[in-house]
Amino acid sequence: MRHLIEPTDLSTAELEEIINLALDIIDNRSKYSDICKGKKLATLFYEPSTRTRLSFTSAMMELGGNVIGFSDAMSSSVSKGETVADTTKVINCFADIIAMRHHVEGAPLVSALNSRTPVINAGDGSHAHPTQTLTDLLTIRREIGRFDNLTIGFCGDLKFGRTVHSLIKALSRFEGIKVVLIAPEELRLPSYMKEEVCDRYGIDYREVSSLEEAIGDLDVLYMTRVQKERFLSEEDYDRVKDCFVLDAEKLKGAKPTMRVLHPLPRGNEISVDVDADPRAAYFRQVENGKFVRMALILKLLEWADRPERDLDPARDTVADTGMRCSNRKCISNTEPHAVKPLFKATADGKGMRCAYCEHRAEK
Ligand code: NCD
Numbered sequence: 579m580r581h582l583i584e585p586t587d588l589s590t591a592e593l594e595e596i597i598n599l600a601l602d603i604i605d606n607r608s609k610y611s612d613i614c615k616g617k618k619l620a621t622l623f624y625e626p627s628t629r630t631r632l633s634f635t636s637a638m639m640e641l642g643g644n645v646i647g648f649s650d651a652m653s654s655s656v657s658k659g660e661t662v663a664d665t666t667k668v669i670n671c672f673a674d675i676i677a678m679r680h681h682v683e684g685a686p687l688v689s690a691l692n693s694r695t696p697v698i699n700a701g702d703g704s705h706a707h708p709t710q711t712l713t714d715l716l717t718i719r720r721e722i723g724r725f726d727n728l729t730i731g732f733c734g735d736l737k738f739g740r741t742v743h744s745l746i747k748a749l750s751r752f753e754g755i756k757v758v759l760i761a762p763e764e765l766r767l768p769s770y771m772k773e774e775v776c777d778r779y780g781i782d783y784r785e786v787s788s789l790e791e792a793i794g795d796l797d798v799l800y801m802t803r804v805q806k807e808r809f810l811s812e813e814d815y816d817r818v819k820d821c822f823v824l825d826a827e828k829l830k831g832a833k834p835t836m837r838v839l840h841p842l843p844r845g846n847e848i849s850v851d852v853d854a855d856p857r858a859a860y861f862r863q864v865e866n867g868k869f870v871r872m873a874l875i876l877k878l879l880e881w882a883d884r885p886e887r888d889l890d891p892a893r894d895t896v897a898d899t900g901m902r903c904s905n906r907k908c909i910s911n912t913e914p915h916a917v918k919p920l921f922k923a924t925a926d927g928k929g930m931r932c933a934y935c936e937h938r939a940e941k
Contacts, residue, residue, distance in 0.1 A: 579690075579693070579694070579695070579696060579882060579888060580696055580878055580881040580882065580887050580888065580889055581686075581690040581693070581696050581697045581698070581699075581878075581889075581891055582696075582697075582698045582699060582708050582709070582874065582878065583686050583687050583690055583697070583699045583706070583708070583891060584699070584706055584708060584744070584747065585706070585708045585711045585744045585745075585747045585748040586747055586748075586750075586751075587708070587889060587891075588708075590751045590752075592877075593712075593715065593748065593751065595877065596712060596870065596873045596874055596877055597712075597715060597716055597719055597870070597873075599873035599876065599877065600712075600716050600866070600869045600870045600872065600873040601716075601719070601720075603869050603872050603873060604869050607640070610640070610641055610872065610876075611640065611641070611642055612641075612642040613641050613642060613876065614638060614641035614642050614643030614875065614876070614879070615642040615643065616643070617638075617641075617643040617644070617674045617675070617879065618643060618644045618645070618646055618672065618673040618674050618675075619634065619635075619638040619643060619644070619645050619646075619647075619673060619674070619675050619676075619677060619875065620645075620646050620647045620669045620672065620673035620675070620676045620677070621634050621635060621645060621646075621647035621648075621649070621677050621700075622647055622648065622654075622665065622669065622676060622677070622678045622679070622680075622689075623647065623648065623649045623650075623651075623678075623679045623700070624651040624656065624678075624679060624680045624681060624682075624685070625651075625679050625680060625681045625701070627649070627679055627700070627701070628843070629841075629842060629843075629864055629867060630679060630700050630701060630709065630710070630867070631649055631677075631679070631700070633864070633867045633868045633871055634677045634698075634700065634709075634871055636868050637868050637869075637871035637872040637875060638872075638875060640868070640872060641872055641875060641876065643875075646672060646673060647677075655668075661913050661916040661917075662680070662682075662685045662688045662689050662692075662909065662913065662916075663688055663689070663691075663692040663916055663917075664916075665689075666688075666689040666692045666693045666697070667692060667693075670693060670694045670695055673695065674695055674879065674882075675695050675696045675697075675698070675875060675878060675879060675882075676689065676693065676695060676696070676697045676698065677697075677698040677700045677709075678697060678698070678699065678700055678702075679700040679701045679702070680701075680702050680703070681702075681703055681807075681907075682702065682703060682907060682908070682909045682912050682913075683702050683703035683704065683705040683905060683907050683908050683909065683934060683935035684702060684705070684908050684909040684910065684917075684932070684933075684934025684935045685702055685909050686698075686699035686700075686702050687699075687702075687891060687909075687933070687934050688909050688913070688916075688917055688934070690891040691891055691892060695882065696878040696879070696881075696882055698874065698878070701740055702740070702935075703740070703808070703907050703935070704737070704738040704739070704740050704743075704805065704808055704907075705740055705743065705935050705936065706740055706743060706744045706747075707740040707741045707743075707744045707841075708744050708748075709867070709870070709871055709874065710740075710741045710744065710745075710841050710867070711741070711744040711745045711747075711748045712870040712871075712873075712874060713841075713863060713864075713866050713867035713870050713871075714741070714745050714800070714839055714841070714863070715745075715748060715870075716866040716869065716870045717837075717839060717859055717862065717863040717866045718798060718837075718839075720862075720866065721837045721859050721862070722797060722798065722835070722837060725749075725752040726752050726753045726754050726755075727753065727754035727755075728749075728752075728754070728755055728756070728797045728798060729756040729757075729758065729795050729796050729797050729798075730745075730749065730755070730756070730757055730758070730796065730797065730798045730799075730800060731757075731758040731759075731760055731789075731792050731793070731795075731796040731798070731799045731800065732745075732746070732757065732758070732759055732760065732761075732767075732800045732802070733760040733761070733789060733799060733800065733801050733802065733822050733824070733847075734760075734761065734765070734801055734802035734803065734804060734821070734822060734847055735761070735765045735802050735803065735804045735805050735818075736759055736761040736765055736766055736767040736802070737761070737764070737765045737766060737767065737768060738765070738805035738808040738809075739802040739803075739805060741802065741841040742767070742800065742802060743767075743768075743771055745800065746767075746771060746775055746776070746781065747775050749781065750775055750776075750778075750779035750781055755781055755782070756781075756782045756783070757776070757781055757782065757783040757784075758783070758784055758785075758786060758792045758795065758796065759783060759784070759785045759786070760785075760786055760787075760788070760789055760792055760822060761785075761821070761822075762787075762818050762821045762822075764814070764817070764818050765804065765818055765821070766785065767785075770931065770936050770937065770938075773924070773925055773926070774924065774925050774931070774936065777925065778925040788822075789822050789824065789828055790828060790831060793828060793829075793831045793832045793836075794831050794832065794833070796832065796833070796836050797833070797835070797836060797837070798836065798837050798838075798839060799824070799832065799836060799837070799838050799839070800839045800840070801822075801824055801838060801839070801840045801844070801847050801848050801860075802840065802841065802847070803840075803843060803844060803845045803847060804818055804819050804821065804845060804847070806819070819845070820846065822847060823846060823847055823848070823849060824838065824847065824848045824849065824852055825848075825849040825851055825852060826849070826851040826852055826855065829852055829855060829857065832857065834857075836857055837857055837859040838852065838855075838857055838858050838859060838860060839859055839860060839863055840860040840863070841863075842860060842863075842864065844860075848860070892920060892933070894922055894923075895920040895921060895922055895933040896920070896921050896922075896923075896930075897918055897919065897920055897921075898919060898921055898930070898939075899918075899919060900941065901919060901921060901930060901939040901940065901941055902919060902939065902940060902941075903919065903932035903934065903935060903937055903938075903939060903940075904932075904937050904938045904939065904940045905932065905935050905937035907935070908932055908934050908935040908937060909934050909935075910932060910934055910935075917934075919932070920932070920933035920934065921933055921939050
């Protein structure tokens with residue numbers, strides 16, 4: 579069975595396959611309008627969403643399939659204490675493919691490990707958001723025309739922003755990528771991302787403290803919202819909420835070919851006077867999300883019947899009950915009775931990281 583839990587679950591060739599299929603769907607909409615007739619997608623959303631859930635729903639509807647699911651976990655058996663594994667086994671009886679969003683990190687991996695159908699991670703806590711990454715890549719392909727030799731600035735909440743983590747991971751597959759990290763001290767990219775992704779795959783990155791000093795070098799500026807819901811206190815959030823704002827004045831320093839991306843929703847980090855600029859690609863990006871999710875659903879359903887495409891979601895992991903994950907928002911800590919701790923060796927081979935959320939393991 580194939581799932582999409584992390585962007586690196588797809589090889590470079592598979593990423594290209596999905597992007598190319600999305601481009602074909604854009605050009606030949608009617609060819610695909612019946613292709614998922616009789617198939618059902620289950621959208622299991624334990625955390626708020628507008629774009630992601632509705633774009634999955636409209637993607638499946640445009641393929642001629644049906645959609646079931648929930649957008650409020652409290653209206654499901656979760657409110658009675660059902661585990662992610664049990665919910666998955668139940669949904670397997672009703673649907674051909676699952677898209678899951680969860681505030682608990684690692685929940686989609688637990689679902690995949692217990693599922694007879696493909697599972698797609700539609701965002702887990704601060705960890706990963708691989709379908710937003712596919713959306714971002716399709717947007718970069720359509721707006722800029724290439725994935726290699728790009729300088730990409732990530733601005734805002736690089737600590738909690740799961741879309742940033744996933745896009746940097748996917749970019750590690752391409753040549754000549756330079757990353758500029760623009761964030762206040764408190765919201766810098768987590769160390770596991772720097773060590774396990776940037777250092778491991780040789781991504782050239784630098785950290786800067788203002789948008790102005792970087793904007794002129796960029797091919798893509800990836801703006802992000804400060805993730806209020808992930809802060810422990812209101813005061814911590816208030817200190818950083820207005821850290822970097824892109825406005826028409828700052829955009830004057832950018833190349834005419836640069837593109838501004840944002841996964842949305844925005845707070846005030848992009849002023850509305852930027853919206854009319856042709857470089858503002860964030861609303862076009864939303865529509866790309868629907869097309870790329872159509873392509874992903876098609877590919878995962880196709881691969882589900884092809885054993886040569888199988889990839890064990892627990893590959894490279896070791897089970898060790900003598901250790902635990904240091905992240906209290908990880909499913910191995912929130913459902914300790916149901917989830918077996920699993921770890922992966924760190925890039926330097928000296929330590930272990932949790933396989934569900936990538937935080938450090940502790941004794
Ligand atoms: C993002 C998310 O949920 O991580 N939104 C999205 O899926 N388009 C970004 C965010 O919430 O800031």
